[in-house]
Amino acid sequence: MAGLSPALLAGHIPALPPAAAGIVTIEPGRPCLLSRIDPDADGGLDKDEAKAALSVERARIQGLQERLYGEGKRSLLVVFQAIDTGGKDGTIRSVLEGVNPQGCRVWSFKVPSTEELDHDFLWRYHKRTPGRGMIGVFNRSHYEDVLVVRVKDLVPEEVWRARYGLINDFERLLTASGTTVLKFFLHISKDEQKERLESRIADPEKHWKFDPADLVERRSWDAYQAAFDDALTRCSTPYAPWHVVPANRKWFRNLIVARTIADTLEAMNPQFPAAAEGIAGLTVPD
Amino acid sequence: MAGLSPALLAGHIPALPPAAAGIVTIEPGRPCLLSRIDPDADGGLDKDEAKAALSVERARIQGLQERLYGEGKRSLLVVFQAIDTGGKDGTIRSVLEGVNPQGCRVWSFKVPSTEELDHDFLWRYHKRTPGRGMIGVFNRSHYEDVLVVRVKDLVPEEVWRARYGLINDFERLLTASGTTVLKFFLHISKDEQKERLESRIADPEKHWKFDPADLVERRSWDAYQAAFDDALTRCSTPYAPWHVVPANRKWFRNLIVARTIADTLEAMNPQFPAAAEGIAGLTVPD
Secondary structure (H helix, E strand, C coil), X not given: CCCCCHHHHCXXXXXXXXXXXXXXXXXXCCCCCHHHCCCCCCCCCCHHHHHHHHHHHHHHHHHHHHHHHHHCCCXXXXXXXXXXXXXXXXXXXXXXCCCCHHHEEEEECCCCCHHHHCCXXXXXXXCCCCCCCCEEEEEXXXXXXXXXXXXXXXXXXXXXXXXXXXXXXXXXHHHHCCEEXXXXXXXXCHHHHHHHHHHHHHCHHHHHHCCCHHHHHHCCHHHHHHHHHHHHHHCCCCCCCEEEEECCCHHHHHHHHXXXXXXXXXXXXXCCCCCCCCCCCCCCCC | CCCCCHHHHCCCCCCCCCCCXXXXXXXCCCCCCHHHCCCCCCCCCCHHHHHHHHHHHXXXXXXXHHHXXXXXXXXXXXXXXXXXXXXXXXXXXXXXXXXXXXXXXXXXXXXXXXXXXXXXXXXHHHCCCCCCCCEEEEECCHHHHHCHHHXXXXXXXXXXXXXXXXXXXXXXXHHHCCEEEEEEEEECXXXXXXXXXXXXXXXXXXXXXXXXXXXXXXXXXXXHHHHHHHHHHHCCCCCCCEEEEECCCHHXXXXXXXXHHHHHHHHHCCCCCCCCCCCCCXXXXX
């Protein structure tokens, strides 16, 4: 474990800054009720103000990422969950435009492979957690195993019920080992999903994004909301709380996600490593 | 192999566009002599012109990447090799700024792990080749196994000598399976390396990039140039030629690499998939 500070070696978990204004952070131990959170919230901003503010946040992320990468000791894992059309892909594209892809890896989790199913449910996610210096992004994540798996009855109830605690243990391991875990739930309304699906159907440019299976999934809207409420309630911990992002307005969503990522990196305060001893006197021969 | 066109299934290898003006492409079957290629070339451009042109190329790459990702059938592998301080990291950061990290993965290859050494030399690279729709970037690559491995005598000569042909076979497999392989050698002069090492020593902001081992490696400059000449000669094939990039001037290097990537993606001409049958009539229930 070369390069880790004594605090990290001792499993010390640093305090996280509060999420950007507009985001609802689920307080550990309190129930999450998505139906009480307004997906239309826009913080009183208009689109142009939000877009200008977003460029500032992107530049902050870019500079801080370079320091995180240079430091090479800790990492950031950003988790995105949402219902279909919730905006995971669009948020990732917008917020991370400008980061150096050498220091950032995005993983989209689809149906597990046979090999993945032959292991415990966390195995495939653990393999893809970010290494030191890296930002990792999960587009869908280990939470699928208490969401779609629960809604579609893919495993018995006692199996998925046990997973909340196992997920908390997994995230504690990551956090205690130098990985800050930031979890965003993109919260849209049922009407907004309807509009987004309709626009994918109406606009030939968006046809390729449309999957007729999304219409089938939409019938399970209420079951998904209940599964989200449970996951966000049971897995909002002091070391890795859930952040609910009002996401009907894409420009507001992008801004507050970007700001929370920038604030988190700033609080991590990564530092370029000191020079090796004796560099000052060196000369380079011809 | 769902989704592959008959031409790809038949192992058809599409023609590549020529590299951007200023790049020297090694003609298959002809010897590469780096000493005859001017690392100072700048195409008659000045820095400001090159920077303006670079933004245009970045925007082209961004748009084409989105189509490649949407199409989800083929991929692009970009390989960077250079001597220490040659500019691999800087080129990747500059050229790929703005790509959606969801569709681009950069891999830096360092000293192999024990598990990697327990396999054939191509195993760890093959694992990280880009999947359909993705741009993969290798910062160092399978060529290390005929470069540093040869210069430092890490395996017997008959072992590294056999690797040129094995590398060509590997790249033919990739190319015939829908992955376009673009290989860039960043070519700097020995004086330029001296300046770059000196600036890492002099500038405390760059200290962390300086590794005293680079001074030791510099003593093997000529052995490295000979190893590069051999690799570029033996592994420049019609399907995956080597491109030598004059790289003393960073702004010219970035421009011509970006333009070659954009031209290559344009020649691949990725297309968003057609809509599934019967989408037009669908309605979304409330």
